[in-house]
Amino acid sequence: xxxEATPQEQLQILTTGVVDLVTREExxxxxxxxxxxxxxxxxxxxxxxxxxxxxxxxxxVLQKMRQFQALGHEVVFLIxxxxxxxxxxxxxxxxxxxxxEEEVKANAETYKAQIGKILDLGRTRLVFNSxxxxxxxxxxxxxxxxxxxxxxxxxxxxxANRFKNQIPISVVEFLYPLMQGYDSVALKAxxxxxxxxxxxxxxxxxxxxKSYGQAPQVIMTLPILEGLDGKDKMSKSxxxxxxxxxxxxxxxxxVMSIPDDLMGKWYDLLTxxxxxQLAEVKRRAGTEPKAVKMQLARRITAQYHGEAAGAQAEAxxxxxxxxxxxxxxxxxEEARLAAPAEGLSLVRIIVLAGLAPSGGEAKxxxxxxxxxxxxxxxxxxxxxFRHGDTFILQAGKRGFRKVIxx
RNA sequence: GGAGAGAUGCCCGAGUGGCUAAAGGGGGCAGACUGUAAAUCUGUUGGCGCGAGCCUACGGUGGUUCAAAUCCACCUCUCUCCA
Numbered sequence: 400x401x402x403e404a405t406p407q408e409q410l411q412i413l414t415t416g417v418v419d420l421v422t423r424e425e426x427x428x429x430x431x432x433x434x435x436x437x438x439x440x441x442x443x444x445x446x447x448x449x450x451x452x453x454x455x456x457x458x459x460v461l462q463k464m465r466q467f468q469a470l471g472h473e474v475v476f477l478i479x480x481x482x483x484x485x486x487x488x489x490x491x492x493x494x495x496x497x498x499x500e501e502e503v504k505a506n507a508e509t510y511k512a513q514i515g516k517i518l519d520l521g522r523t524r525l526v527f528n529s530x531x532x533x534x535x536x537x538x539x540x541x542x543x544x545x546x547x548x549x550x551x552x553x554x555x556x557x558x559a560n561r562f563k564n565q566i567p568i569s570v571v572e573f574l575y576p577l578m579q580g581y582d583s584v585a586l587k588a589x590x591x592x593x594x595x596x597x598x599x600x601x602x603x604x605x606x607x608x609k610s611y612g613q614a615p616q617v618i619m620t621l622p623i624l625e626g627l628d629g630k631d632k633m634s635k636s637x638x639x640x641x642x643x644x645x646x647x648x649x650x651x652x653x654v655m656s657i658p659d660d661l662m663g664k665w666y667d668l669l670t671x672x673x674x675x676q677l678a679e680v681k682r683r684a685g686t687e688p689k690a691v692k693m694q695l696a697r698r699i700t701a702q703y704h705g706e707a708a709g710a711q712a713e714a715x716x717x718x719x720x721x722x723x724x725x726x727x728x729x730x731x732e733e734a735r736l737a738a739p740a741e742g743l744s745l746v747r748i749i750v751l752a753g754l755a756p757s758g759g760e761a762k763x764x765x766x767x768x769x770x771x772x773x774x775x776x777x778x779x780x781x782x783x784f785r786h787g788d789t790f791i792l793q794a795g796k797r798g799f800r801k802v803i804x805x
Numbered sequence: 806g807g808a809g810a811g812a813u814g815c816c817c818g819a820g821u822g823g824c825u826a827a828a829g830g831g832g833g834c835a836g837a838c839u840g841u842a843a844a845u846c847u848g849u850u851g852g853c854g855c856g857a858g859c860c861u862a863c864g865g866u867g868g869u870u871c872a873a874a875u876c877c878a879c880c881u882c883u884c885u886c887c888a
Contacts, residue, residue, distance in 0.1 A: 565884055659842050689840045720841055767835040781855055
């Protein structure tokens with residue numbers, strides 16, 4: 400194949416926004432060779448098979464993948480199903496259950512549907528590491544483990560800290576980086592991408608490739624995106640994430656709720672503004688933070704749902720929270736509930752409508768003044784509603800339902 | 806293999822026989838204030854029940870007791886020191 404961009408141009412594009420690059424020279428050399436031979440580079444990205452919800456944090460790396468792809472390289476999306484199938488003992492009590500083959504497949508499909516919003520699926524290779532890992536014999540594993548020392552393993556921050564603080568480290572955990580590194584060997588990866596927290600694992604891949612007689616992969620790490628709380632990295636388990644599959648209103652609203660200090664970074668990592676535009680945005684952030692944040696929310700929403708949806712989400716937001724709005728969301732989710740003859744209490748309705756996980760929680764919401772029916776604050780948790788009643792129920796800041804009692 | 810320490814609610818952590826659904830902190834949620842921001846203040850934070858109350862819960866199992874997170878036995882797991 401032929402490449403449009405010269406190696407130098409490619410290098411320029413690919414290295415922007417990258418935290419660590421090991422090494423720049425190697426990358427350039429590979430790009431040159433690939434350019435001359437008309438042979439695309441193999442670019443690897445690994446994914447956890449058990450958490451198929453792609454969120455904005457993942458997109459930082461995926462966007463880099465797309466750049467490689469757009470330049471004509473071969474991107475490989477690797478699903479680490481092997482570890483998923485074995486189960487993960489590190490979680491102590493809640494030992495992650497081993498995923499079945501069906502679950503892995505289902506998750507892979509979910510991934511596909513989502514990464515398709517960013518990558519060109521037709522030119523993305525989807526692979527499972529069980530393909531080679533499950534075929535390894537114990538002797539193969541020993542050979543693999545003999546390539547690394549405990550001291551080197553303990554270089555990883557995570558391990559070093561736990562070791563120092565006397566927190567258990569399972570021996571299998573030492574195998575994970577080796578497995579991940581071996582994936583690079585199996586794929587003959589030219590480049591591996593990951594978040595900065597993956598640096599150690601990516602470096603292991605380099606070492607192993609050398610051990611197995613391959614040229615070591617170039618590694619590129621990208622910044623970690625903080626989640627909605629502005630403190631921790633965005634992750635599903637912390638609940639501070641924005642999934643790219645979420646409805647427009649959700650995405651818009653969630654983005655609006657991030658701390659101001661985070662706006663700059665989100666602009667950097669999640670939008671494709673030019674450096675000049677970014678500078679302008681950051682300058683304005685100090686004086687008109689709300690407008691700048693709304694623009695951010697709109698842009699991000701539009702990326703996954705289109706411009707129209709972005710604009711609509713913004714209008715909905717204004718209606719809901721703006722000074723001129725009526726405090727109601729644009730699209731109310733309906734909850735049709737079957738009402739018995741004696742009626743249904745407010746508490747039950749809140750639970751049945753899915754606005755609270757338990758009756759106790761619903762009562763709390765009412766007691767704390769967080770529940771409204773048709774915009775009126777409710778104080779009687781036992782208030783009865785009957786067959787035929789229709790009203791707008793609000794529980795908490797964000798929970799709205801149009802309730803219809805049949 | 807030997808000796809010792811430990812396992813408590815989402816997390817950290819107090820609690821050594823009843824007053825303990827379990828102090829305190831963090832986090833979460835709600836309210837006030839705002840820009841669904843931050844900061845601050847207040848409240849709340851196992852489940853069921855309108856309620857009296859009932860159920861579940863302090864690593865696991867069994868036991869002592871009118872009564873156990875607390876005492877005993879065994880088990881599981883973790884850490885430390887020695888070998």
